[in-house]
Amino acid sequence: MAENGNNDNVVTETKVSMWKQMGTTEDWWAIWLAGLLFIIAVFSVFTWKPPVEQMPEYRATMNQEMEEAGFRTIAYTEAESQLNSIQARREGFTATVHGLTDRPKGWDTNPIRSVYMGEEEAAAKRAEAAPRLEAAEERLAEARAQAEAAEDAARAANFEDPALNAEARAAIGEWRQARSEHSSARSAANTQAYNLIPSLIVLGAIIMVFFSIGAKFMGINMRQFYTGFPIIFALAALAYVIANQATLSAVGLSYVMWALLLGLIISNTVGVPQFLKSAGQTEFFIKTGLVLLGASILFGQIALIGIPGIFVTWVVTPIVLVTTYWFGQNIIKVPSKELNITVSSDMCVSGVSAAIASAAASRAKKEELTLAIGMSMIFVAIMIFLLPLIANVTGMHPVWAGAWLGGTVDNTGSVVAAGELIGMEAMYVAATIKMIQNIMIGVIAFGVAAYWCLKVEPERACGIGEEPIKFTASGALYEIWYRFPKFILGFIGASIIFSIMQGAVTPDWGNAMVSDGILAWANRFRGWFFALAFVSIGLSINYRELKEPLRGGKPLILYVCGQGFNLLLTLFVAWLMFMVIFRDITDQLMAGA
Amino acid sequence: MKDNTHHNHKQGFAGDKTPSPAKLPLAKRLMRLALAALLVTGFIYLAPNLERLPGGVGETITVIRESGIDTGAWYYDDVEQCFEGMDFVRERRALDHR
Numbered sequence: 001m002a003e004n005g006n007n008d009n010v011v012t013e014t015k016v017s018m019w020k021q022m023g024t025t026e027d028w029w030a031i032w033l034a035g036l037l038f039i040i041a042v043f044s045v046f047t048w049k050p051p052v053e054q055m056p057e058y059r060a061t062m063n064q065e066m067e068e069a070g071f072r073t074i075a076y077t078e079a080e081s082q083l084n085s086i087q088a089r090r091e092g093f094t095a096t097v098h099g100l101t102d103r104p105k106g107w108d109t110n111p112i113r114s115v116y117m118g119e120e121e122a123a124a125k126r127a128e129a130a131p132r133l134e135a136a137e138e139r140l141a142e143a144r145a146q147a148e149a150a151e152d153a154a155r156a157a158n159f160e161d162p163a164l165n166a167e168a169r170a171a172i173g174e175w176r177q178a179r180s181e182h183s184s185a186r187s188a189a190n191t192q193a194y195n196l197i198p199s200l201i202v203l204g205a206i207i208m209v210f211f212s213i214g215a216k217f218m219g220i221n222m223r224q225f226y227t228g229f230p231i232i233f234a235l236a237a238l239a240y241v242i243a244n245q246a247t248l249s250a251v252g253l254s255y256v257m258w259a260l261l262l263g264l265i266i267s268n269t270v271g272v273p274q275f276l277k278s279a280g281q282t283e284f285f286i287k288t289g290l291v292l293l294g295a296s297i298l299f300g301q302i303a304l305i306g307i308p309g310i311f312v313t314w315v316v317t318p319i320v321l322v323t324t325y326w327f328g329q330n331i332i333k334v335p336s337k338e339l340n341i342t343v344s345s346d347m348c349v350s351g352v353s354a355a356i357a358s359a360a361a362s363r364a365k366k367e368e369l370t371l372a373i374g375m376s377m378i379f380v381a382i383m384i385f386l387l388p389l390i391a392n393v394t395g396m397h398p399v400w401a402g403a404w405l406g407g408t409v410d411n412t413g414s415v416v417a418a419g420e421l422i423g424m425e426a427m428y429v430a431a432t433i434k435m436i437q438n439i440m441i442g443v444i445a446f447g448v449a450a451y452w453c454l455k456v457e458p459e460r461a462c463g464i465g466e467e468p469i470k471f472t473a474s475g476a477l478y479e480i481w482y483r484f485p486k487f488i489l490g491f492i493g494a495s496i497i498f499s500i501m502q503g504a505v506t507p508d509w510g511n512a513m514v515s516d517g518i519l520a521w522a523n524r525f526r527g528w529f530f531a532l533a534f535v536s537i538g539l540s541i542n543y544r545e546l547k548e549p550l551r552g553g554k555p556l557i558l559y560v561c562g563q564g565f566n567l568l569l570t571l572f573v574a575w576l577m578f579m580v581i582f583r584d585i586t587d588q589l590m591a592g593a
Numbered sequence: 594m595k596d597n598t599h600h601n602h603k604q605g606f607a608g609d610k611t612p613s614p615a616k617l618p619l620a621k622r623l624m625r626l627a628l629a630a631l632l633v634t635g636f637i638y639l640a641p642n643l644e645r646l647p648g649g650v651g652e653t654i655t656v657i658r659e660s661g662i663d664t665g666a667w668y669y670d671d672v673e674q675c676f677e678g679m680d681f682v683r684e685r686r687a688l689d690h691r
Contacts, residue, residue, distance in 0.1 A: 108641070109641070111637075242633075242637060243665055245637055246641075246658050247641045247644060247654060248640050248665075249658070249665055250654050250655075250657040250658035250662075251643060251664065252665045254665025254666065254667060255665065256667065265626065265629040265630070265633070266626070268625075268629075269622055269626035269629055270623065270625075270626050271622065293668065296668065296669075296670045304679060304682055304683070305682055305686075350667070350668075351667050352668075353667055353668050384653075384664065385649075385650060411664075411665070411666065411667040412669045412672050412675060413663045413664045413665055413671070413672050414665075416662050416675070417657045417660070417662045420657065420660050420662060420674075421657070424681075427674060428674070428681040428682065431672065431675040432678045432679060432681075434669060434675070435669040435679070438668060438669050507683075515670070523670050527671070585686070588685050588687075589685045589686070
């Protein structure tokens, strides 16, 4: 990173060697630390390996049953269950770390339940659940007997009798539902006492030491860092506790918002002492979290729902993003380009995750990121209710409705909740569309960073008296490399590496070892890093500084207009793709409904 | 991200030149903190009453709560239903599992 010096009120830049950057800048330390986490995770997963050698047998059973019957039989279901239980995160050291990074639990009326439940209360819950378990076991046995009888009848007819097949399918569906209810009842009847406080303390210490490695080389005051970090971690844990209140969780008020709010409260009441500012390394936490996030961007999943899914996500979304940005710059005239791109990304890509990536790539102010996320959460809460209502009242086809929700509602959890209010197919299609859209974040972040480097802030490459760089071959590529935010490369690199890894193995192996192993580990740490980042953001903002970006209500107008355009365009394209051009895919998705 | 707050806090002023919290007496700052904490605590305590909102809103919140979906989750790998959705799509489209 360049160092600034003043010489007769003219700012000059002295370039720092790439080697020095690699050892002293937060961009590079975000990559090194995330890389260290990945290496440890890979080592752990391969050392304490789950029984993946059994997976082909289960898969073969499932394929055979599906080929014979054309629907999920009892044997299929049991093999599927065994297959899904093979997860690297349940084995050895991987399981230990996975448990250690556990977040505070959900609670209804008593917040203490999020971190502690004594043996007495656990015993009371077990006793309370015992009758429910007994009833569930009876129901399960009955449903199984009926499913077996129906399946035997269908099998006797070689699965060629549609009426017998339909009966078997229905009976097995009931049995699967009974299994699910039995599993839930069994969990309740096996309620164990827990105390997360010691593990949270250990986790906080581990994360503090983890970041202190980079902080030391970056020249941060370590005494102040060690003094302030426990407070920031405690606030992050508190944000999780609040967010896990059952009703607040249902409304979509995530830990990100509470982390911001807690930081803002302290910053705007008692004030923030210097040691807390030193510990609140926002960019460092966010960039490390983003590199971890990159690993979950798996390009192989883009084609999951076929061309219509790609159109709704990878064609509509960039159109809306560019149009909204242009609208904000030229029509509404939002004064800050960074605020514009952050709000636009947040609104049309995938909410908080896209906002973070765009804000970091464009070097937006913290208040701008805060504003974008705050607006998004308010509108998401409205859309969770409004869009399913429109879909249900107008009788929209579930697949069309699901694609519409997935392409427009900002956060993934909210998409799933909204889809749930329509039906199973809508929920699953919505979730898949949103997941494919999440994959765009890597491309968006790279594009924003490159655009800012070349077009928005090209004068940063200037020495005194020089012209801004033009995009010519000679020297320009070096300048772009020099100026480009390096953590984005770590973000993209993680995505490419894990996409290749996922594509090189069978989906089952990939799920067991990568998704439910390495990435599950990275996911947990990522959540904590972002919680720390948003507490730090809150601590650094005076509420009066939020007034400036809000001036004239332009961000709000931008969001509303952009989201309105997004809703209409996605509605039309989803209809065109799923209901007209690729109706066969829609029919496939609805088969068995 | 840019941080334009540090300079202002050093001076003790917010963006509009009014005194920052750090310049107020400790008692007043602590009172503000206590008030903010009380407001947040009150909101959390009253949150379950959102399920009593009319017009179907309350019922919708109850349905979502009982479904166990983490509505606030903002990335797909934090939401179990996304993986179920992937399996659903693969199965319905009979995509090769090898």
